[in-house]
Amino acid sequence: xxxxxxxxxxxxxxxxxxxxxxxxxxxxxxxxxxxxxxxxxxxxxxxxxxxxxxxxxxxxxxxxxxxxxxxxxxxxxxxxxxxxxxxxxxxxxxxxxxxxxxxxxxxxxxxxxxxxxxxxxxxxxxxxxxxxxxxxxxxxxxxxxxxxxxxxxxxxxxxxxxxxxxxxxxxxxxxxxxxxxxxxxxxxxxxxxxxxxxxxxxxxxxxxxxxxxxxxxxxxxxxxxxxxxxxxxxxxxxxxxxxxxxxxxxxxxxxxxxxxxxxxxxxxxxxxxxxxxxxxxxxxxxxxxxxxxxxxxxxxxxxxxxxxxxxxxxxxxxxxxxxxxxxxxxxxxxxxxxxxxxxxxxxxxxxxxxxxxxxxxxxxxxxxxxxxxxxxxxxxxxxxxxxxxxxxxxxxxxxxxxx
Amino acid sequence: xxxxxxxxxxxxxxxxxxxxxxxxxxxxxxxxxxxxxxxxxxxxxxxxxxxxxxxxxxxxxxxxxxxxxxxxxxxxxxxxxxxxxxxxxxxxxxxxxxxxxxxxxxxxxxxxxxxxxxxxxxxxxxxxxxxxxxxxxxxxxxxxxxxxxxxxxxxxxxxxxxxxxxxxxxxxxxxxxxxxxxxxxxxxxxxxxxxxxxxxxxxxxxxxxxxxxxxxxxxxxxxxxxxxxxxxxxxxxxxxxxxxxxxxxxxxxxxxxxxxxxxxxxxxxxxxxxxxxxxxxxxxxxxxxxxxxxxxxxxxxxxxxxxxxxxxxxxxxxxxxxxxxxxxxxxxxxxxxxxxxxxxxxxxxxxxxxxxxxxxxxxxxxxxxxxxxxxxxxxxxxxxxxxxxxxxxxxxxxxxxxx
Numbered sequence: 153x154x155x156x157x158x159x160x161x162x163x164x165x166x167x168x169x170x171x172x173x174x175x176x177x178x179x180x181x182x183x184x185x186x187x188x189x190x191x192x193x194x195x196x197x198x199x200x201x202x203x204x205x206x207x208x209x210x211x212x213x214x215x216x217x218x219x220x221x222x223x224x225x226x227x228x229x230x231x232x233x234x235x236x237x238x239x240x241x242x243x244x245x246x247x248x249x250x251x252x253x254x255x256x257x258x259x260x261x262x263x264x265x266x267x268x269x270x271x272x273x274x275x276x277x278x279x280x281x282x283x284x285x286x287x288x289x290x291x292x293x294x295x296x297x298x299x300x301x302x303x304x305x306x307x308x309x310x311x312x313x314x315x316x317x318x319x320x321x322x323x324x325x326x327x328x329x330x331x332x333x334x335x336x337x338x339x340x341x342x343x344x345x346x347x348x349x350x351x352x353x354x355x356x357x358x359x360x361x362x363x364x365x366x367x368x369x370x371x372x373x374x375x376x377x378x379x380x381x382x383x384x385x386x387x388x389x390x391x392x393x394x395x396x397x398x399x400x401x402x403x404x405x406x407x408x409x410x411x412x413x414x415x416x417x418x419x420x421x422x423x424x425x426x427x428x429x430x431x432x433x434x435x436x437x438x439x440x441x442x443x444x445x446x447x448x449x450x451x452x453x454x455x456x457x458x459x460x461x462x463x464x465x466x467x468x469x470x471x472x473x474x475x476x477x478x479x480x481x482x483x484x485x486x487x488x489x490x491x492x493x494x495x496x497x498x499x500x501x502x503x504x505x506x507x508x509x510x511x512x513x514x515x516x517x518x519x520x521x522x523x524x525x526x527x528x529x530x531x532x533x534x535x536x537x538x539x540x541x542x543x544x545x546x547x548x549x550x551x552x553x554x555x
Numbered sequence: 556x557x558x559x560x561x562x563x564x565x566x567x568x569x570x571x572x573x574x575x576x577x578x579x580x581x582x583x584x585x586x587x588x589x590x591x592x593x594x595x596x597x598x599x600x601x602x603x604x605x606x607x608x609x610x611x612x613x614x615x616x617x618x619x620x621x622x623x624x625x626x627x628x629x630x631x632x633x634x635x636x637x638x639x640x641x642x643x644x645x646x647x648x649x650x651x652x653x654x655x656x657x658x659x660x661x662x663x664x665x666x667x668x669x670x671x672x673x674x675x676x677x678x679x680x681x682x683x684x685x686x687x688x689x690x691x692x693x694x695x696x697x698x699x700x701x702x703x704x705x706x707x708x709x710x711x712x713x714x715x716x717x718x719x720x721x722x723x724x725x726x727x728x729x730x731x732x733x734x735x736x737x738x739x740x741x742x743x744x745x746x747x748x749x750x751x752x753x754x755x756x757x758x759x760x761x762x763x764x765x766x767x768x769x770x771x772x773x774x775x776x777x778x779x780x781x782x783x784x785x786x787x788x789x790x791x792x793x794x795x796x797x798x799x800x801x802x803x804x805x806x807x808x809x810x811x812x813x814x815x816x817x818x819x820x821x822x823x824x825x826x827x828x829x830x831x832x833x834x835x836x837x838x839x840x841x842x843x844x845x846x847x848x849x850x851x852x853x854x855x856x857x858x859x860x861x862x863x864x865x866x867x868x869x870x871x872x873x874x875x876x877x878x879x880x881x882x883x884x885x886x887x888x889x890x891x892x893x894x895x896x897x898x899x900x901x902x903x904x905x906x907x908x909x910x911x912x913x914x915x916x917x918x919x920x921x922x923x924x925x926x927x928x929x930x931x932x933x934x935x936x937x938x939x940x941x942x943x944x945x946x947x948x949x950x951x952x953x954x955x956x957x958x
Contacts, residue, residue, distance in 0.1 A: 155677045155825075162828040164630065170831075172629060200622040209619050216612050216810065219603040223810030226575055227567065259662050259812070259834040266833045274558045275678070288832045295832065407619065407626030409662070409812075409838035422558075425565040428573075429691045429698065430669045431662040435812035435838050 153297060161294050166500070167287070168195030168515050168531075171507060184509060187549065190535075191511030192542035197486060197533030199404040202456065207444045208405055215440035223436040228424040229257025230439050240446035241414055244372075245395065246385035253417040256424055257442065259434045261369050261398035261411035264423075266292060267430070268365045268394050268413055271422035272331050273298040280324035280332040282316065284489070284521035286339040286367065293333070301329050304523075305338065308480055308491070313346035314338055321353070325360035332357065335367040336383070337374075340489040340520045340529040342482025344374070347381040354386035357393075363419070365394045370485030372453065373402040375461050378483040384415060391416035399445045401486065401533070402456060408438040410445075460486055463532050463539055470543045474550055486533040489517070491526050495553040499525045502553060510545040556700060564697045569903070570690070571598030571918050571934075574910060587912060590952065593938075594914030595945035600889060600936030602807040605859065610847045611808055618843035626839040631827040632660025633842050643849035644817055647775075648798065649788035656820040659827055660845065662837045664772050664801035664814035667826075669695060670833070671768045671797050671816055674825035675734050676701040683727035683735040685719065687892070687924035689742040689770065696736070704732050707926070708741065711883055711894070716749035717741055724756070728763035735760065738770040739786070740777075743892040743923045743932040745885025747777070750784040757789035760796075766822070768797045773888030775856065776805040778864050781886040787818060794819035802848045804889065804936070805859060811841040813848075863889055866935050866942055873946045877953055889936040892920070894929050898956040902928045905956060913948040 164170050171193075192198075215222040222230065231251070238251035249255055258264040265288060273279055275297035281289050283302045293300050301324035306315040314336070321332065332353070336345045345353070357364050366383050374380055384393045398411030411434075413423060427433065464481070467488055471479045476493025495502055499516055506512045517527030532539055567573050574596075595601075618625040625633065634654070641654035652658055661667040668691060676682055678700035684692050686705045696703050704727035709718040717739070724735065735756070739748045748756070760767050769786050777783055787796045801814030814837075816826060830836065867884070870891055874882040879896025898905050902919055909915045920930030935942055 153677055155675065155680075158677060159674070159825045159828055162825075162832070164828050164831045167630075167831055170629060172634075196627050198623055199626050203622070209616075212615075213612075219606070219810075220601055223602050224599050226573060227570075231575070259838070262832065263834040271562070272558065274556055274561060277558075291832050295829070407622075407839040409834065409836075409841075422562045422565075425562055425567050426698070428567045428570055429565070429665065429694050431666040431812065431834060433812075435662070435841060436810040438812075438838060438841075 158295070162291055166516050166519055171195065171513055187510040187545040189511060189541050189545055190538045192534055192538050193513040194530035194532070194534065194542070195513050195515050197401060197404065197531050198535060199406065201535040202404050202459065202533050204404045205399070205444050205448050206452065208408070208441045211440045211443050212408070212437055215437040222440060225433055225436055225439060227428045227433050228255070228420070229434060233257065233439055233442050237412060237442060237445070244446060245382040247382065247390070249414045250417065254420055255412060255414040256420050256427065257434045257439055258411045258413060258427065259409040259431055260400055261367065261396050262288065263409070263431070263434070264396040264398065264411040264413040265367060267423035267426050268396060268419065269293060269333065270296060270426050271419050272363050272365070277331065278324070278327060278329040280321055280329040282334045282338070284340055284517070284524050286335050287519040289333050301327060305341070307338065307341040307343045308478060310343070313349050314343045316345065316349055318349070318352050318356070322356055325356055325362055329362065330360070331363045331365070333365045335369065337370045337484035339370070339485065340487050341480060342485045342487045342489065343480060344378055344380055344483040347379065350381040350383050351386060354383060354388040357388055361392070363392045364388070365396065367396045369396065369398060369401055371397065373457055373460060373486065374484040375457065375464070375482070380484070391418060394419050399442070403445065405441060408435070408441045410434055410438055410442055460533060463534065463536050464488070466536070466540050467530070467532050467543050470540065470547060474547050477550070486531050488530045488532055489527050492528065492550060494555045495550070496555045497553050503528065505553065506546060506549055510542070510549050512542045512546050561698070565694055569919050569922055574598065574916055590913040590948040592914060592944050592948055593941045595937055595941050596916040597933035597935065597937065597945070598916050598918050600804060600807065600934050601938060602809065604938040605807050605862065605936055607807045608802070608847050608851055609855065611811070611844045614843045614846050615811070615840055618840040625843060628836055628839050628842060630831045630836050631658070631823070632837060636660065636842055636845050640815060640845060640848070647849060648785040650785065650793070652817045653820065657823055658815060658817040659823050659830065660837045660842055661814045661816060661830065662812040662834055663803055664770065664799050665691065666812070666834070666837070667799040667801065667814040667816040668770060670826035670829050671799060671822065672696060672736065673699060673829050674822050675766050675768070680734065681727070681730060681732040683724055683732040685737045685741070687743055687920070687927050689738050690922040692736050704730060708744070710741065710744040710746045711881060713746070716752050717746045719748065719752055721752065721755050721759070725759055728759055728765055732765065733763070734766045734768070736768045738772065740773045740887035742773070742888065743890045744883060745888045745890045745892065746883065747781055747783055747886040750782065753784040753786050754789060757786060757791040760791055764795070766795045767791070768799065770799045772799065772801060772804055774800065776860055776863060776889060777887040778860065778867070778885070783887070794821060797822050802845070806848065808844060811838070811844045813837055813841055813845055863936060866937065866939050867891070869943050870933070870935050870946050873943065873950060877950050880953070889934050891933045891935055892930050895931065895953060897958045898953070899958045900956050906931065908956065909949060909952055913945070913952050915945045915949050
């Protein structure tokens with residue numbers, strides 16, 4: 153494939169955080185009256201409103217004082233830190249994690265995801281991808297010239313499950329897919345796969361000898377009454393599963409760029425070989441911040457979850473008060489994925505209008521699925537009052553543009 | 556290409572820093588008598604002996620205090636930091652750097668190199684690569700399934716130039732190469748390309764409309780009397796040149812993982828699109844450390860260079876005192892690339908023996924060129940006395956294994 157063609161698919165025009173590079177849309181003079189209020193960027197969480205884990209900066213500082221031994225680690229990350237993490241991740245997921253051969257520390261979960269896809273997908277490989285799911289999943293497979301076999305997730309209609317079309321997943325395997333990549337909890341819909349769905353995914357992967365990469369970035373931020381099933385602890389060959397996590401979201405440690413991948417040793421080994429030429433290693437001093445991960449002060453995680461649950465509930469109520477708008481209550485994570493009523497302008501123009509007229513930044517649904525043009529994603533890990541006011545302005549703007 | 560085949564080429568067995576993962580070699584009982592002394596790892600610099608730039612940690616700390624605005628930057632990096640860097644890099648290289656469209660901040664220079672190759676090389680593309688040169692250059696081209704056209708550099712015989720075989724470079728362009736990737740100063744040989752060589756490279760790139768990626772990682776650490784020519788300031792289309800630098804080496808800031816690439820806007824734009832799915836961005840807080848780059852205290856860089864020059868001179872004298880060993884005096888950087896006399900064991904076994912018997916870690920020459928089996932690379936950015944003692948032990952081991 154020609155290099156320009158290859159990169160033409162890699163658009164970041166509407167990617168979260170890149171809005172600053174968009175030129176202003178042509179003014180829509182009649183309706184341009186701005187809605188005053190604190191701007192809210194729902195494209196990512198607000199780490200000022202929900203600050204980083206206590207002790208994170210102190211762990212970084214101690215690493216700088218250690219100096220060279222912490223600056224230069226193995227490409228897969230510091231051995232003692234991997235050792236500590238492996239024990240905690242074993243407890244958390246309910247299946248053993250091998251610190252020496254089965255775990256790699258990466259620059260962010262994005263780094264882990266990139267390496268995992270690069271280590272398993274080559275040109276022409278068929279890969280099953282959920283719609284909707286995190287937009288990078290699709291882009292990564294496209295970058296390595298794999299072929300995407302979409303699997304629909306009817307999250308809106310389901311209640312006690314994610315709503316994955318398991319028949320479509322089996323169909324993808326039957327059509328030759330040997331890799332399945334998905335996020336659980338799902339980004340953008342915030343839904344958690346049921347125990348039955350995860351058991352079925354494990355059974356299908358076993359039947360077709362497929363590799364599964366599961367992005368569990370948000371699996372610690374679970375709301376009351378929501379059960380969670382770790383795929384890697386199910387009846388599935390351990391060498392065929394790679395689990396990805398990191399402290400960038402719930403723990404607000406994104407500024408340090410840290411993630412981990414753990415699972416099958418052969419895949420982890422390939423990931424390390426690649427990391428050696430991609431970025432060498434996660435920043436050495438930052439790696440030490442992982443010492444605070446899964447070791448937060450007593451009650452800290454419960455308070456963080458509770459703080460998000462009240463924001464979730466208030467925003468869901470606001471969206472449900474907009475006529476014709478539907479949204480499923482997220483079971484985990486900090487994403488809302490409401491579907492808006494029909495509007496007189498295109499979804500992309502509405503997202504632009506929202507930013508320009510109401511100071512509200514959201515991510516268009518088409519980043520996550522071609523079938524989600526009327527949806528928008530909001531990361532509601534924000535200042536509570538500012539988020540409520542921003543969604544109130546959003547509701548006003550929906551009325552402004554309602555057909 | 557099958558994924559296992561693709562990764563089989565990506566060996567990191569002898570990569571610097573990965574020695575900890577090697578199993579101990581079979582003991583060579585007769586000759587195993589250890590040589591006591593402080594272990595020295597010449598595979599990378601010692602940031603404890605040559606500490607990070609003053610103010611680096613303070614800049615990081617201030618960024619953590621800023622919080623969200625510094626944690627989440629554009630994928631290409633913080634705009635105000637790019638603005639400051641663009642001015643300094645313009646002054647340093649003698650040609651304009653565009654902060655908005657012509658510069659990207661990456662996780663280390665390795666990150667920049669990866670993105671630059673990924674943005675310019677696709678399967679089947681021919682790429683001219685110098686032998687010897689930084690091992691990742693070759694691995695990156697192989698990973699993207701490009702075809703390497705080697706260009707020899709006869710550094711040992713040259714005096715006022717790097718010794719690049721410019722005819723071979725033209726031959727590579729004539730054979731279809733549209734990309735040339737090289738390091739200046741050269742890693743591993745420490746030689747600087749002459750003004751005439753750089754002018755010729757520029758002329759050839761112009762004639763064949765080729766893209767040139769030049770890794771100038773060590774271009775600030777230049778020894779007295781060594782002139783340096785920046786390719787990007789020569790008569791060459793600015794859109795066809797990407798220059799890569801970073802503060803990991805001379806400035807000892809490797810633990811923060813920072814690099815930059817600057818040059819042609821189209822390539823930089825592709826690099827950013829890719830960074831969005833590779834690692835999102837260089838760690839947000841770390842980016843702030845670049846505020847100290849090219850803004851070191853008065854006299855700091857001169858002292859750093861002087862400290863390295865005395866180590867260089869002492870080690871070069873030691874290597875030259877070994878019968879049959881030759882080494883060229885490096886003009887810049889902190890690498891020595893001596894060629895050892897013929898030994899009774901293979902070069903790889905000698906490198907292992909050196910580590911096990913003498914506590915001295917070096918990188919085998921074959922990582923840099925298939926024609927450099929008798930050479931080893933040492934990063935002499937070390938404690939002066941420890942480095943001298945280590946090379947003295949190395950000389951003893953050469954005698955132990957001399958044929």
